[in-house]
Amino acid sequence: MNILVCISHVPDTTSKINFSENNTKFDTNGVQFVINPNDEFGLTRAMWFKEKQGAKVTVVNVGGAETEPTLRKALAIGADAAIRVNAAATDGFSVAKQLAKVATDGGYDLIIAGRESIDYNGGMVPGMLAALLDANFVNNCIGLDVDGTTAKATREIDGGKETVATSLPLVVGGQKGLVEESDLRIPNMRGIMMARQKPLTVVDGVETTDQTTSVSFEKPAPKGAVKLVAEDNLDELISLLHNEAKVI
Amino acid sequence: MSVLVYTESDQGNLKKGAFEVASYAKAVADQLGTTVTALAINASNTNELGNYGVNKVLTVNNNDLNSFSAKVYANVVKQAAEKENAQVVIVSSSADSKYLAPLLAVSLNAGYASNVIEAPSNTAPFTVKRNAFTNKAFEVTQINTNVKIIGVSNNAFGLVENSASATSEDFSPAIEASTVTVEAVDKATDKVTIADADVVVSGGRGLKGPENWGMIEELADVLGAATACSKPVSDLGWRPHSEHVGQTGKPVASNLYIAIGISGAIQHLAGVNASKVKVVINTDAEAPFFKAADYGVVGDAFTVVPQLIEKLKAFKAQQ
Numbered sequence: 062m063n064i065l066v067c068i069s070h071v072p073d074t075t076s077k078i079n080f081s082e083n084n085t086k087f088d089t090n091g092v093q094f095v096i097n098p099n100d101e102f103g104l105t106r107a108m109w110f111k112e113k114q115g116a117k118v119t120v121v122n123v124g125g126a127e128t129e130p131t132l133r134k135a136l137a138i139g140a141d142a143a144i145r146v147n148a149a150a151t152d153g154f155s156v157a158k159q160l161a162k163v164a165t166d167g168g169y170d171l172i173i174a175g176r177e178s179i180d181y182n183g184g185m186v187p188g189m190l191a192a193l194l195d196a197n198f199v200n201n202c203i204g205l206d207v208d209g210t211t212a213k214a215t216r217e218i219d220g221g222k223e224t225v226a227t228s229l230p231l232v233v234g235g236q237k238g239l240v241e242e243s244d245l246r247i248p249n250m251r252g253i254m255m256a257r258q259k260p261l262t263v264v265d266g267v268e269t270t271d272q273t274t275s276v277s278f279e280k281p282a283p284k285g286a287v288k289l290v291a292e293d294n295l296d297e298l299i300s301l302l303h304n305e306a307k308v309i
Numbered sequence: 310m311s312v313l314v315y316t317e318s319d320q321g322n323l324k325k326g327a328f329e330v331a332s333y334a335k336a337v338a339d340q341l342g343t344t345v346t347a348l349a350i351n352a353s354n355t356n357e358l359g360n361y362g363v364n365k366v367l368t369v370n371n372n373d374l375n376s377f378s379a380k381v382y383a384n385v386v387k388q389a390a391e392k393e394n395a396q397v398v399i400v401s402s403s404a405d406s407k408y409l410a411p412l413l414a415v416s417l418n419a420g421y422a423s424n425v426i427e428a429p430s431n432t433a434p435f436t437v438k439r440n441a442f443t444n445k446a447f448e449v450t451q452i453n454t455n456v457k458i459i460g461v462s463n464n465a466f467g468l469v470e471n472s473a474s475a476t477s478e479d480f481s482p483a484i485e486a487s488t489v490t491v492e493a494v495d496k497a498t499d500k501v502t503i504a505d506a507d508v509v510v511s512g513g514r515g516l517k518g519p520e521n522w523g524m525i526e527e528l529a530d531v532l533g534a535a536t537a538c539s540k541p542v543s544d545l546g547w548r549p550h551s552e553h554v555g556q557t558g559k560p561v562a563s564n565l566y567i568a569i570g571i572s573g574a575i576q577h578l579a580g581v582n583a584s585k586v587k588v589v590i591n592t593d594a595e596a597p598f599f600k601a602a603d604y605g606v607v608g609d610a611f612t613v614v615p616q617l618i619e620k621l622k623a624f625k626a627q628q
């Protein structure tokens with residue numbers, strides 16, 4: 062099995078989100094970047110396919126040179142090779158188009174992406190990629206097994222989950238559940254050393270037209286102070302929720 | 310030209326979210342000076358859509374559509390959009406709609422903005438505001454294509470009544486065979502889901518163990534709420550993964566979110582901040598959740614929650 066794992070390079074979950082250039086750009090000052098958590102679950106599942114079923118695992122990112130440490134980390138976790146498409150990731154559709162080119166050129170039969178990136182939360186790249194490749198697609202994927210060219214996947218749905226049968230070529234939008242939190246791997250020294258020897262290929266992007274344009278950003282209005290209610294005065298809480306907040 | 314809205318149903322009935330996206334579609338149609346067409350698949354109560362400004366309902370009734378397939382459904386929506394010459398297609402933020410929207414976007418060659426929270430601020434260029442950075446910021450996005458798809462964030466726009474009498478038209482699109490087949494569905498049908506719930510009651514590590522969830526479930530019952538939990542609670546196996554909410558779990562956008570024994574870590578808050586009113590119950594007055602909450606009780610969940618249940622029962626009985 063030839064697996065491609067799409068890696069989004071995102072601010073660490075604890076980052077303070079600020080904007081620069083008159084609120085038109087994300088301010089990366091002091092921000093630490095990581096592998097998008099949803100993608101990390103997918104990458105770890107890919108490592109399982111590598112170790113148990115002899116799969117080859119390539120990771121790919123669409124972005125500038127600043128994303129390379131994130132790809133190196135994926136290599137240190139155990140991916141065999143990395144590709145960086147040298148193009149700005151400014152629009153979900155354009156990113157999907159870049160990835161589709163890489164997927165077609167490399168002849169991958171399983172593509173694992175994250176259900177969404179935690180920065181722009183677009184949630185569209187895996188589905189668009191599947192549509193562009195005319196491949197099968199399972200979103201919110203929380204379980205995946207592959208046997209030959211058939212696949213069984215579990216998908217989270219509102220209020221539960223469902224199991225589906227499908228076949229390769231397949232794109233999944235993954236999340237926690239593909240592997241458990243405790244299965245995630247922290248790269249060790251050997252992994253980090255080996256990652257330096259592994260190929261990280263930079264390819265040029267294809268021509269695309271952005272379907273959406275990010276215009277500006279805003280931060281939520283600061284919150285008012287919490288209203289505290291004494292623990293022996295819960296009638297007050299009920300009254301506030303009923304009369305003031307009008308939510309019960 | 311028209312605005313097409315895909316109104317989802319569950320077991321033959323339109324979901325509450327269907328009326329919210331219909332309300333949103335009406336607002337967009339008014340801005341564009343056009344009408345709203347809804348697409349409903351295997352739903353019975355489609356006449357109610359008129360109350361939210363829908364002018365026409367395309368009704369599809371077909372047993373081949375009984376189980377959801379994103380690709381097959383996307384293709385049905387596409388055919389409806391083409392038939393109606395839709396300039397804008399509106400979908401919800403349910404798991405199913407988020408699954409089909411990107412497929413639809415490619416087949417209609419349409420730009421797609423997800424998690425949109427307000428009516429467009431401008432229609433030329435077409436500009437919308439959406440949640441980004443997991444509720445830590447808003448992004449203003451312009452959609453550049455002729456056909457546009459908007460995914461409306463749950464519970465962001467609300468229901469807006471707008472009486473119109475909706476006409477109904479049978480619609481029989483071509484339906485392909487699905488190559489992703491549903492083999493089993495595991496879903497509690499008697500419980501409100503986190504996505505649809507007006508009220509969510511959520512428990513954290515402060516509850517000490519799975520045996521203490523009885524009171525969480527009882528509180529949820531009294532309020533007609535869905536139950537949820539913090540990440541470590543699901544990682545520890547105290548509660549199912551499907552209840553994990555936050556940045557790496559399910560998003561919550563309820564009217565009321567009650568956090569019990571949850572510290573309010575940034576990753577937890579990011580996923581639940583879209584809820585309108587937040588209540589926190591925690592022994593530690595310094596817990597970060599108090600900074601994000603509207604109402605708070607500094608106290609022990611094991612004494613506060615049982616009392617709250619009794620008082621709410623009395624309150625509900627009076628209503």
Ligand SMILES: Cc1cc2nc3c(=O)[nH]c(=O)nc-3n(C[C@H](O)[C@H](O)[C@H](O)COP(=O)(O)OP(=O)(O)OC[C@H]3O[C@@H](n4cnc5c(N)ncnc54)[C@H](O)[C@@H]3O)c2cc1C
Pocket residue numbers: 074098512513514515516538539540541542553554555556557558569570571572573574575576577580590591592593596608609610611
């Ligand atoms: C990449 C990443 C992603 C993450 N994603 C998520 C996510 O999606 N969702 C999520 O929830 N977390 C997430 N986390 C974890 C997050 O950082 C916190 O560790 C987690 O939210 C803490 O859960 P908690 O509040 O239940 O537990 P704790 O932080 O242990 O808090 C327990 C709280 O209970 C209170 N308490 C104790 N006893 C009582 C009592 N008797 N009555 C009342 N209160 C009591 C304590 O004062 C404390 O505030 C993520 C972390 C990382 C690194």
